[in-house]
Amino acid sequence: MEKASLQQIQIGDPLNRVEGQLKVTGKAKYAAEYNLSGVTFGVMVTSTIAKGRIKSMDTKLAKKAPGVLAVITHKNAPEVPGYKAAVNNEGARVYGQEFRLFYDDQIHHNYQPIALVVADTLARANEAASMVKVQYEQETHHTDISRNLDQAIQPARPEDYSRGEEDAYLTAPVKVVHEYHTPIQVHNPMETHATTAVWEADNKITVYNKTQATKISQQEIMKAFDLKEENVQAHSPFVGGAFGSSSRLWPQEMAAILGAKVVGRPVQVVLKRDQVFNMVGYRPPSRQKVGIGASAEGKLIGITHEGYGITSRYEQFTERMMDPTKSMYHCPNLNAKYRLVPLDMSTPCWTRGPGETSGSFALESAMDELAYALNMDPLSLRMKNYADKDPENELPWSSNYLKECYKQGAERFGWQKRNPTPRSMRSGEWQVGMGMASGIYKAVRDRAVARAKLLSDGSVLVQSAVADVGPGSATIFTQIAADVMGTSIEKTRFEWGDSSLPHAPGQFGSHTTASVGSAVYDVCTALKQKIQELAVNQKGSSLQGAQATNVVFENASIRLKNGTTSLTYSDFLQQQQLPSLEVIKESDGGPLLEKYSGKSFCANFVEVRVHSVTGEVRVQRVVSAVDAGKIMNHKTAQSQVYGAVVWGIGIALMEEGLIDHRYGRHVNNDLAEYHVPVHADVPDIEVILIDKEDPVIDPMGAKGIGEIPLVGFTAAIANAVYHATGQRIRNLPITPAKLIS
Amino acid sequence: MADEGKSEMTLPASDDHKKYNETRRTFLKQSSLLTAVALTPPGMLQIVELEEKVDEQFESVKVTLEINGETKELSVEPRETLLDLLRERLDLTGTKKGCDYGQCGACTVHVDGQRINACLAFVIMQEGKKITTIEGLSKGATLHPMQEAFMKHDGFQCGYCTPGQIMSAVACIQEGHANSKEEIREYMSGNLCRCGAYPNIVKAIEEVKNGGAKG
Numbered sequence: 001m002e003k004a005s006l007q008q009i010q011i012g013d014p015l016n017r018v019e020g021q022l023k024v025t026g027k028a029k030y031a032a033e034y035n036l037s038g039v040t041f042g043v044m045v046t047s048t049i050a051k052g053r054i055k056s057m058d059t060k061l062a063k064k065a066p067g068v069l070a071v072i073t074h075k076n077a078p079e080v081p082g083y084k085a086a087v088n089n090e091g092a093r094v095y096g097q098e099f100r101l102f103y104d105d106q107i108h109h110n111y112q113p114i115a116l117v118v119a120d121t122l123a124r125a126n127e128a129a130s131m132v133k134v135q136y137e138q139e140t141h142h143t144d145i146s147r148n149l150d151q152a153i154q155p156a157r158p159e160d161y162s163r164g165e166e167d168a169y170l171t172a173p174v175k176v177v178h179e180y181h182t183p184i185q186v187h188n189p190m191e192t193h194a195t196t197a198v199w200e201a202d203n204k205i206t207v208y209n210k211t212q213a214t215k216i217s218q219q220e221i222m223k224a225f226d227l228k229e230e231n232v233q234a235h236s237p238f239v240g241g242a243f244g245s246s247s248r249l250w251p252q253e254m255a256a257i258l259g260a261k262v263v264g265r266p267v268q269v270v271l272k273r274d275q276v277f278n279m280v281g282y283r284p285p286s287r288q289k290v291g292i293g294a295s296a297e298g299k300l301i302g303i304t305h306e307g308y309g310i311t312s313r314y315e316q317f318t319e320r321m322m323d324p325t326k327s328m329y330h331c332p333n334l335n336a337k338y339r340l341v342p343l344d345m346s347t348p349c350w351t352r353g354p355g356e357t358s359g360s361f362a363l364e365s366a367m368d369e370l371a372y373a374l375n376m377d378p379l380s381l382r383m384k385n386y387a388d389k390d391p392e393n394e395l396p397w398s399s400n401y402l403k404e405c406y407k408q409g410a411e412r413f414g415w416q417k418r419n420p421t422p423r424s425m426r427s428g429e430w431q432v433g434m435g436m437a438s439g440i441y442k443a444v445r446d447r448a449v450a451r452a453k454l455l456s457d458g459s460v461l462v463q464s465a466v467a468d469v470g471p472g473s474a475t476i477f478t479q480i481a482a483d484v485m486g487t488s489i490e491k492t493r494f495e496w497g498d499s500s501l502p503h504a505p506g507q508f509g510s511h512t513t514a515s516v517g518s519a520v521y522d523v524c525t526a527l528k529q530k531i532q533e534l535a536v537n538q539k540g541s542s543l544q545g546a547q548a549t550n551v552v553f554e555n556a557s558i559r560l561k562n563g564t565t566s567l568t569y570s571d572f573l574q575q576q577q578l579p580s581l582e583v584i585k586e587s588d589g590g591p592l593l594e595k596y597s598g599k600s601f602c603a604n605f606v607e608v609r610v611h612s613v614t615g616e617v618r619v620q621r622v623v624s625a626v627d628a629g630k631i632m633n634h635k636t637a638q639s640q641v642y643g644a645v646v647w648g649i650g651i652a653l654m655e656e657g658l659i660d661h662r663y664g665r666h667v668n669n670d671l672a673e674y675h676v677p678v679h680a681d682v683p684d685i686e687v688i689l690i691d692k693e694d695p696v697i698d699p700m701g702a703k704g705i706g707e708i709p710l711v712g713f714t715a716a717i718a719n720a721v722y723h724a725t726g727q728r729i730r731n732l733p734i735t736p737a738k739l740i741s
Numbered sequence: 742m743a744d745e746g747k748s749e750m751t752l753p754a755s756d757d758h759k760k761y762n763e764t765r766r767t768f769l770k771q772s773s774l775l776t777a778v779a780l781t782p783p784g785m786l787q788i789v790e791l792e793e794k795v796d797e798q799f800e801s802v803k804v805t806l807e808i809n810g811e812t813k814e815l816s817v818e819p820r821e822t823l824l825d826l827l828r829e830r831l832d833l834t835g836t837k838k839g840c841d842y843g844q845c846g847a848c849t850v851h852v853d854g855q856r857i858n859a860c861l862a863f864v865i866m867q868e869g870k871k872i873t874t875i876e877g878l879s880k881g882a883t884l885h886p887m888q889e890a891f892m893k894h895d896g897f898q899c900g901y902c903t904p905g906q907i908m909s910a911v912a913c914i915q916e917g918h919a920n921s922k923e924e925i926r927e928y929m930s931g932n933l934c935r936c937g938a939y940p941n942i943v944k945a946i947e948e949v950k951n952g953g954a955k956g
Contacts, residue, residue: 016892023900024888024907026835026875033834041829066800122829123820190839190847190901190935240837240901241935273840470898470936639895639938646937671844671933678930682939684922 008555009482009489011700012691014635017475018494019238019468028238031210032194032270039196040069041122042259042269043129044251045115046279047107050141050664051344054105054114058133062117065131067124069263072116077102078261080254082224093248094347095156096315101254107136108314109346110143110665111278116255118263141344143664145285145310152308152339155316160337161326163391168302168333172293176369177304180290180362181731182714184657185283185650186276186669187351188676191240193280194270197256204231205260209253212242213506214465218499220249221257237497239469243647244350246469247508250280277657277669281349284309286321286358290366298376300385302333307359311340312347319355320442324711325363327599328440330387344664350508352647353707356441357714361651364437364715365730368722377420378719379410382438382603390597398596398696399703401627402438405603408688409436409625413605422726430609432620433724439711443598443629443694443703444511447588449502450519452481452527454581458556458570459491462523466496466504466516470643471706472636473512477520479633480700484524486553487569494520502584510600510704513632515587518698523585528553530583534576535567541575542567589697596696600708601627604648608720615736617721619649623686624709629694630701641687641709648713650677654733806867808833809877817864824848824859827874835875835904839933846932849905849912850874856912858931875904878911887911890945898936906932910946919950 009015022028047054059071083100101113115132119125142148154160169175196208205227211217217234221227239246252269259267271280288307294300307321322336351357371378383406389396410416418434419425425432453461462481468474474496482492495501504516532551535543535558542565543551543558550561559566573581605623610616624641631637654675658668668674693701714732721739722728729738801816808831817826824841827833827850839847841860848859851873878885887907890896897903909932913919918928925946926939934942 017895019900020892020897021884021888023897023903024875024884024891025879026833026904028900029834030837030901033828035829035832035834122825123818188935190845190899190933191837192839239899241899243935270838273842273844470900472898635895639898639936639941642940643898643937646939670842671840672842676933676935677937677939678933679926679939679943680930682926682937685940 008486009479011480011483012631012634013479015475015479015489015633017472017636018478019474030191030194030238030240031208031236032196032268034196034208036196036198036266039266039268040118040120040263041125042116042118042255042267043125044113044255044269044271044275045117045129045132046275047110047112047114049107049136049138050110050143052107052136052138054107055135055137057115059115062128062131065124065128067120068117068128069120070118070259071132072102072118072258072262073114074102074104078258080224081226094315094317099251099314099347101251102258108312109278109344111275112346113251113255113279116259116269118259118267141664143343143345143659144661145287145308145341145343148341148343149287149308152341155318155338155340157318158338161322162335164333165302166335167291167304169291169293169304172301173296174370174373175291175293176366176373177289177291178366178369178730180288180365182286182358182361183655183732184285185351185655186657186674187243187245187281188276188671188674189241189243189245192271192273192276193246193250193252194268195253195256196266196268197260198266199260203227205257206233206235207253207257209234209236210239210242210246211236212239212247212467212469212508214467214497214499215503216247216506217249224249224254225257232499234499235497236467239467242469243352244354244508245281247350247506273671274669277666278346281347281351282657283351283358284311284317284319284348288359288362290362292366292370294370294374298374298381298384300329300331303331305336305363308339308341310343310345310348312345313342315347316340317348319358321355321359323442324356324360324440326392327387327390327597328363328438329385330391331385353441353710356707356711357651360437360439360712361714361718361732364712365718368435368715368719369728379406379415379436382406390599393597395595395597398443398598399629399692399694400599400601401690401692402601402603404690405601405625405627409603409605409623412686412688413623415605422723425724427609429612431612431724432607432609433720433722434605434607435716435719435721435723436603436605437712437716437719439602439604439708439713441510441600441704441708441711443514443600443697444509445514445518445589445593445697446505446511447586448504448515448519449584449586450516450523451502451582451584452523454527454531454569454573456570456573456579458568459493460485460487461493461495462520463495463501464504464516464519465499465501466512467507468496469507471512471640472633473507473516475636476513476632477517480517480520481524484521485528487556491556510707513702513704514698517632517700517702519585519587521699522587523583526585527581527583530581531558531572535572538576592696598694598697598703600629600703600705602708602711604709604713604716606716606720608717608724610721610724610739615739617653617734617739619683619717621683623688625688625690626705626709627690627692628705628708629692629697629703631689631691632700632702634689637689637705638687640705642685644707644709645685645713646677646682647710648717649681652714652717652732652734656733802865804865804868806869807871809873815864819863819865821864822860823850823862823864823867823872826864827859833874833876837901837904839902846909847902847905849908849932851908851912854915856909875908878907885911886949887945890949891942894941894945894948895938896942896945897938902932902934906934906942910942913946914950919946922947
């Protein structure tokens, strides 16, 4: 008998990532790294104007260039059946007509892909792509949100929201009202968008894809090419960062698929860094106005929040910009409206905390401004207006430890030592400031399916189509399975990242753990039940006739509660004469979820130093206190908070997609000019995980963690900058120029 | 992993290119001959042939270099970068392409012990040099202490910048630029990590610098 000596794993343990070794040795394969037999290379030619039509395209030179196998344009592209339908392949998620690659001569935005050059080497494809000559008929374009606010439309959803009296803040004893701007942020994952497409037969395709959602990828390709589910496989176990940018079908996928159809060989398309800025989504800029009024004691009376985002001319991409405002604080009167300015740009897409991140900058900056107007501590103001149920819908919270976040965060940070007066703290040439902000983000759960197999060696295999783009989902699902099954990590294997595996929702919206984790939990629980039934009911079983409730699962074996007889999983299968035992389970939240409001919460505390001469802002330290329910893995959870904080530093201080509106074209679309935080920009970050179970959302007690620490974070920095300098910057990013002007 | 088998479908890319080179030349010659009488102005064929000779010279420069301890004799185009050679022809895809402009550090490799961006290095300029990529960092099954430390401290999330971070981190210590957190942060700032694993990467480097990475 095999001895299960390896350590029993529990939910919460700070395990190393299960795929870690593949990543640190360079063996993890990303979408463009399969080097398939006969693979060819596709390079996109993109438009250099923002609006108009292609008058003529000369592809002769490119076609004749060495190694070129095909040049595909709207003139000769294979037909895409899905493009003929009047409905969007996207269905319900984005309203409108999706972008159709190589469909006609219309130019909707700069950097629109207009041709694909396929060649036998990457260098040759690049060279030939530079030989495609295009003439345009240009039309006047509009790419500037500020100059086009009067063109704003009310999107198909969400509806305007109000409770109580409209604009009640106006009559409050103390009030502030200001405008806040946030810029374009580009996800810029380290791996640019990439796809390798292989037609296995005329009606069967495999894509090695960069996607956060293998099932969505599969479904959208099925719709576009009118293919059966079993004939479309999206394979995506490793994704080099996504942050929302790989959650729908994009041009590089369509291009690789069309290219492979034309040349009859696998085609690999990898976007160049400059191409990702205006082709595969970005965080839209915002223009917002927030008015808040309170009693002299600091009780909120009314909030009015108006926000404008942008979208393309062909789709309505909407964000949850108003969501934090609706639910964050107890406030009887509130009205919020959200508008979209259609511009000659590509459609934006979900970007870490999509809407909440921009909206919370305005809300949490305004709360800070109100605190100063009230002559009140900003933390006390927030605690005073704590909402003990969700004010948006009066539902009880599924769980809410925001007060714990405030308390523990403030203690760890030393908030009490803060001199409330702006410009009162200094360290040499540096002005020192401390700021804080609250955050709230939806914690929901979606349908997911998982398969669990007990294998002859006594190990457990669990499968789901879910992606793991970096949060550590594969690790925590292995961990949940091991915990439930009583197996060691070595005897528990999780397979993910392929559309042929059981259904999983996309890895976005901070609902992967709750959704897929529940399916893993449920399927393992079901597998145990099956083992138990078989063990006590079947002849020849050494546990035959025992009470089912008396069966205990531990160390990859079963035994009776007070008994000494223990049966390993592998011996169990042998006794049952089964090669393996398999269970599939679908899991969703059920009606209980509708009776509660599920949210994650956080409180961020930030210390900055601002150089008194140069206006340089350095984030000196950060304490991020997060209520994300029960923590599944303290190591990966902490990393998620780090990630969100680094994003917050980037958005607050440096990131900005700049467009020269004369040309409607990005001018800083590379990683030297578009600044993302580097090692030197990131200080020590202290993470406090409240780690208390949510009793409603899922059986593990988890809530989402990937996005919540970013909500409000940019405001915490802006608030600290105000405290340091006395200057309120309401227009991100907070660059030195804004502080010394 | 869900599908390891697929990653093994590899054909030496260089042969493949050769085949297509030949096809193209044959095609050019044949089509030139076929159309010479009717369409091609006098002298065109000669120009085509001359171009080919020039192409041949440029398309195949012989270079010998050592990659991960193995001597490689290669025929490369002068414009071929070390990064594309590694990724597209030698199937050493552990070295990543993040920007192709030397702005992100994802392609960091060691050339004669120094860290460089492989996307900014032409292969023909590496004649006789020793190149180490992430695939050559570990000694057989034994991982380099930096690889161990990255796993222990969760110095990555998506993993795409990781090989570059690790190669850079090893060199950072060798250069003597890892004497404090601040110094590590400064000298690692050429390696971007969009997931924000920076604090953990610094912890991993500090630990290796201080001589202990077991755990």
